[in-house]
Each structure stands twice: as C-alpha cells, then as structure tokens.
Amino acid sequence: LGTQILGAAEPVEGARGSGDGRLRLLLQCRDGVGAARAQAAGREVLTADEWPEDGARAIFIPRFLAAEHDKVWDAIWIAVGGHAAHLHRVAELLAQERQKFEAEQAEDQLERKRIDALRAKRPAMSTDTQEKQAVVQQEEAEDSMRADLKEYLGPEESLVRRLTEALGDEVAQLEKRVATFMQHPLVRSASGLQAGLGAPLRLHCSASHIAVPGGIGELDDPVLIALLDVGLFVPKWSGSLGPRLQPANRLARWLLLAVADAQSAALPWSH
Numbered sequence: 001l002g003t004q005i006l007g008a009a010e011p012v013e014g015a016r017g018s019g020d021g022r023l024r025l026l027l028q029c030r031d032g033v034g035a036a037r038a039q040a041a042g043r044e045v046l047t048a049d050e051w052p053e054d055g056a057r058a059i060f061i062p063r064f065l066a067a068e069h070d071k072v073w074d075a076i077w078i079a080v081g082g083h084a085a086h087l088h089r090v091a092e093l094l095a096q097e098r099q100k101f102e103a104e105q106a107e108d109q110l111e112r113k114r115i116d117a118l119r120a121k122r123p124a125m126s127t128d129t130q131e132k133q134a135v136v137q138q139e140e141a142e143d144s145m146r147a148d149l150k151e152y153l154g155p156e157e158s159l160v161r162r163l164t165e166a167l168g169d170e171v172a173q174l175e176k177r178v179a180t181f182m183q184h185p186l187v188r189s190a191s192g193l194q195a196g197l198g199a200p201l202r203l204h205c206s207a208s209h210i211a212v213p214g215g216i217g218e219l220d221d222p223v224l225i226a227l228l229d230v231g232l233f234v235p236k237w238s239g240s241l242g243p244r245l246q247p248a249n250r251l252a253r254w255l256l257l258a259v260a261d262a263q264s265a266a267l268p269w270s271h
Contacts, residue, residue: 032228036235040217047236050082050249064091065156075160079167081250086170090159093166097155167251174255177230184226197223198264205256209236209246216243232256 039045051059056077061067065076080086159166181187187197200223204210212219216235219225224245227233232252233245247253 030231032231032234033225036216036219036228039235039237040215045235045237047234047238048084049236049238051084051087052082053077056082056087060087060091064094069156072156072160075163079160079163079250079254083249083251086167086249086251089167089170090163093159093163094156097159101155101158170251171255174232174252177232177252178255178259181226181230181232184230186222186226186229189222196263198260198262201256201260201263204233205247205253205260209241209244211241212243212245214243216245219245227256 035045035047057073060076061069061073065073076087076090080090153161164171182197200221204224204227210224210233216228219228224233228235228245232248234248236244236246247256
C-alpha cells in the first residue's frame with residue numbers, strides 16, 4: 001500500500017517547504033515483508049530500534065525505579081530489553097504494584113487498630129494474666145513480621161518475580177503470532193522441517209541478528225520468511241551491520257526459544 005501511494009504521488013506545483021515540489025508522505029506500519037519490499041524498491045525505510053541499556057536505564061531510573069533497585073533493573077532488562085513499549089508497560093505495572101502494596105499496608109494498620117480497640121474493651125485482668133497476654137501478643141507480632149519478610153520482599157521484587165505473568169496481554173499477542181507461524185504455508189510445506197522446528201528456531205533466536213548480505217529481498221529461508229511474515233522477526237538496515245533480521249523484541253525471542261525447546265523435547269530418540 002505504501003509503495004502504491006508513494007508511486008502515485010504526483011509533483012505538486014509550488015508546494016511550500018518541499019524544495020523539489022514533490023509531495024512527501026511518512027507511512028507507519030508493522031508489516032515486515034511490506035517494509036522489505038518497499039526498501040528493495042528504493043523507498044527510504046526507517047525502523048524503530050530498541051534503546052541501548054545505558055539510555056533506557058537513564059530514563060527508567062530514578063523516574064520509575066529507585067537507584068538502589070539495581071538487581072530489579074537487571075531482571076527487567078533481561079526480560080524485555082530496550083523495547084520502549086514494554087518498558088512503558090513495566091513502569092505502569094510498578095506504579096500499580098506500589099499502590100497495591102500501600103493499600104495492603106493501610107488495611108493491615110486498620111486491622112491492628114481494630115484488634116487493639118477490642119482488646120481495650122475486655123474486662124480487667126490480673127497483673128499476672130496481663131503479663132502473660134503481653135508475651136503472647138509480642139510473640140504473635142514477631143511471628144507475623146517474620147512471615148511478612150519471608151513472603152513479601154516489596155513491590156519491585158514482587159513484580160519481577162512474576163513479570164511474565166504480569167505482561168500477560170503482551171505474551172498472549174506473541175503466542176497468537178507463534179500459532180500463526182506454526183501453521184504458515186512455508187513452514188508446513190518446507191521439505192527440510194520433518195525433524196521439527198527446534199533446531200532452526202534455536203539457531204535463529206540464539207544469535208543477536210541474522211545477516212542478509214544480499215539484501216532481505218534475496219532471503220530464501222522458509223522459517224525466516226515465515227517469522228518475518230507473522231511479525232515475530234523484523235527487518236533492520238540501520239547502522240554498520242547492514243541488512244539483517246532479528247526477533248521483534250526480547251519477549252518474542254524468549255518465547256520462540258521456549259517453542260524450540262518444546263519442539264526438540266517432542267522429537268523421538270531417532271532424531
């Protein structure tokens with residue numbers, strides 16, 4: 001569609017600010033195959049690359065995460081990398097987790113006050129009974145504190161321990177793409193894939209990128225073409241690495257590696 005629109009654009013007489021009197025359009029899309037075709041046809045294609053870790057960390061800390069939580073940041077970076085939308089979602093989840101934590105603390109304080117008020121209304125007890133009751137209450141408080149420390153490490157640590165679950169919507173979208181990839185005509189008809197997709201998927205996803213020196217238009221690997229077609233891999237041209245393919249994001253890479261492991265585990269011993 002972008003190629004058709006750009007090809008149909010006629011020179012505009014006296015267009016202001018264009019310099020050469022030609023209409024210029026910037027089209028945004030998520031179609032990797034379409035972007036590769038447009039680039040091969042001579043169109044200028046810009047890609048939205050991930051942020052480097054130093055830049056992402058400078059934005060995330062201390063705006064969304066305190067500096068002392070460096071291990072939490074390391075876990076976030078391993079999970080989602082520099083994908084701007086995923087980092088934004090993690091920032092939202094951190095804010096929600098803190099609100100939940102503060103609400104639970106306030107509720108606990110109210111419950112303690114309620115219990116103290118009920119105890120204050122009890123009939124007067126002997127001094128010995130009061131001392132024994134105070135010891136029991138102190139032991140209960142210490143036990144409760146130890147349990148809280150053991151089971152709840154704070155909102156930041158709590159979130160990263162279940163980050164994949166918290167990013168359920170993003171993971172579900174990728175799982176749909178994986179299902180589409182598994183049923184892709186190129187994958188189903190490829191003669192060399194009878195032994196399963198485990199090996200090629202692991203090979204492609206373990207590398208930082210797949211170089212395509214002849215240009216992405218010359219790509220002939222059915223697995224890579226299918227991954228590109230469903231949006232699990234994306235084309236890149238910027239930088240000194242030249243034309244290349246790479247997973248769309250860090251979550252896509254981890255999910256595809258998990259699929260590769262599952263595929264390999266399902267193979268009979270003869271393979």
